[in-house]
Structure formats: C-alpha cells, structure tokens
Amino acid sequence: MGIRSLLAMLAATIALLAVLSGRETYSLFVPGLLQGAVLTVQITALGCVLALFAAIAAALGKMYGPAPVRWLANAYIEIFRGTSALVQLFWLFFVLPQFGILLEAFTVAVVGLGLNVGAYGAEVVRGAVASVPRGQWEASTALNMSQTQMLRRIILPQAIVAMIPPWGNLFIELLKSTALVSLITLTDLTFKAQQLNQTTMKTIPIFTLVLLIYLAMSLTLTIGMRLLEQRASRGLSRGRSA
C-alpha cells in the first residue's frame, strides 16, 4: 500500500475510535484498554531496541566471529527461529525459575520477544551487509582500512538503508506478538480485553476497540518506517550521483 492510502486508513481508524469512544456502550472500556495499550507500547519499544542489538551482534558474530562465536550465533538464530514465540515465553517464564533464574514477567516479555525478533533480524542484517557491492569492500581494502573501520564507515551506512523495509516488517511482527504476553500474566492490551470480557461479556465493543487500537498502532509504526525509508534512500541517491 502506498503511504497516502496508509495515512487515509490511519485517519479513518482514529476517527472511528473517536466516534466509538463517544458512545456510552463503548466509552466504558476505553480507559482500561488504553492503560493496557501503554504497557503494549512499552514492551514493543524496549523489545525493538533489544532485537536490533541482538540481530547486529548475532549477524556480525556469524559472519566475522571466530568458530565458537559463529556456532553460538548460529545456535541462537536456529533455536529462536525454529520454535514458537509463545513456547519461548513460556519456557523463560516457567522453566528458568526451576534452574534458579527468576525473571519478572515484564523482563521475560522484553527479553523473549526481543530475542525472537532479533533472530529473524540477524538474517536481515546479514543479507543487507552481503548486498553491499563487492567494489566497496575492495576499495576499503585498497585504502588500507582495518576491518572495523571498513564496517563502521563504509559498509554499515550503506547496509542500513537496505535494512529499513525488512526491519519495518519485523517491528510490526513484534508489536503483534506482544499480544502473547497476556498469557504470562502481564496486563497488556490483550489481557485487559480478556479481563473486561470475562467481567462484562460485552464482546463486540471490547474486541472492536482492541482491534482498532492495535490497527492504529501498527499503521503508525508502518508509516513511520516508510518515512524513514524515504529519507534514508534520498540521502543514498544523492550520495551515489555525486
């Protein structure tokens, strides 16, 4: 979808939310749901940061690390991509305490989801670094740069541009998978919805509002990433033509 259609859809979603929260049958649930939404946003934001770091570390470890680091990075990527996010959360939440490691539910949520998305992100980072033309590497070598300098100054700035669109998708995946944390006792948007649903049984208003709130958050994130992408590629084309 183009950015204009996305903006139109976001405007429509917010308008619908505003109209519905004016109605009595709906307005009852708005404060509670928004409270949950705040936690959802917090987990998403922290999870995204962790995912970025985990992905870069794993990708660099896999590409340039000595053999043990490479195996470790590979094991991390395969394990987190090969099992379900929910299984990972449950494992961190229920099994780790039996080994004496007790984490708060919030920490489990951020670590679990961040590492899960980070494993997918590692392949994105690797692909983006690999997509930088060979000549760039050769020229950096010819200029006698060390490998760190090469990565930091030449390769990564170009790779980052190629990474933005896939990372946008991954961030959306992370936002959506925060719904899972309701199953490990965190009072996020989904948890609030279920709680309100069990006490009032007003399924239609509650779940309609929840869907719209998630939609508004995802669309905002998508639009933000699109704008970032436009900005970044604008810089790149200027750099190339110069």
Add this chain to the structure above:
Amino acid sequence: MWDWAYTFEILPKLGWAAITTIQATLIGFVIAATLGLALALTRIAVPATAWIISVFVELIRSTPLLIQIFFIYFVGPSFGIVLDAFTAGVLAIGVHYAAYCSEVYRAGFDNIPRGQWEASTALNLSTWTTFRDIIIPQIIPPIVPALGNYLVALFKETPLLSAIAVLELMQTAKIMGSETFRYTEPMTLVGLFFLAMSLVSAALIRATETAIRRRMIR
C-alpha cells in the same frame, strides 16, 4: 534437574497432542492457500475489488492473530456464529495467513511479463489454456518457497490455540505443568518438537525448490 522417568511418562500424551497440532497446521494451511488464491484471483478478475482487498489484507496483517482468534471465538456467537474452539482457532489462523498468501500469489502474477499474456492472445489460446500452460507453470517456482515459509510460520503459530483451550501440544504441556509443578520437561519437549519440525520442513522446502527449478529449466 531433568527427570527421565517423568519424561517417558508424558511423552505418549504429548505425541497424541502433536497430532492435533499437525491437524490444525494442515487444515489452516489449506484454508490459507485456497482463500489466498481466491483473493488474488478476484483482484485480477474484478479490478474494482482491489482496494477493498488491500484494506482487508492490511487490516489482517496489522492486528495480532491472538486477537483475531478471540474475535472469531468470542464475538462470533453474538452474530449467531457458534464454533467450537478448534474450528474457530483454525479458521482464524487460516484467514490470517490467507492475507499473507494472497500477497505471495499477487507477486507471482505480477512477475509474469505482460508479453506472455499478449503472446497467448496472439496465438489464440483460450483463457483456460493460457492459465494452465503458460501462466501457472511460470508462477509456481517463485511461489513454492514463499508459501513453504508461511506453512512453517503458520505451524509455529498453532500454540496460540492454547489460549482458547484447544488441546494441542502447548495446552497439553501447560496442563501437565500445572498438575505436577514440573514445567521443565513438558515445555522443553514442546520446544524441541517445534525445533525439529521446523528444521525438517526447512530442509524439505529447500529440496522441493531445487527439484522444481531443475524441472522448469528442462
């Protein structure tokens, strides 16, 4: 730390639950693949529906699957649609992935050069022959790996069904854990099962991909 006797005790039960997981995966994927194809074809056949379909796809892809499962299971009855947990869950998963699959098909159709359609018209081929002999054979190779990846992704989403108490692998493991207060063995076994299945299916997808590519070149 790890109790082997307990492990062997729960293994058969988990094995039975795994069958439910696999059933949910296969039925969900059949729904996703066919509904996705229907969406993509409708889009081509009736261009006026294109924007409605893209809004629908965007809507499905922007909201969590768990909420969609709850929506069908809890809100459905308000509209007179009463489904049991398994059906509601599998339907939600199928529709969710249909949105993703429809984009795969669309990309496949978009990749066919316009000249292929024009040449088929010039050769006086019927629409059916064009599809069967010209378009479909060219679409399949790029589509298979993408659909395969979604099959694996869908498989990994099936533990969500535990949220509406479908007795699949995850729910069974959770019940075992709450009965005995030993989560280590059931949860780890579930994790290993998913890991093993994902690795095997990734290898299968790669094999199919190369097999198809070899056939297409010939």
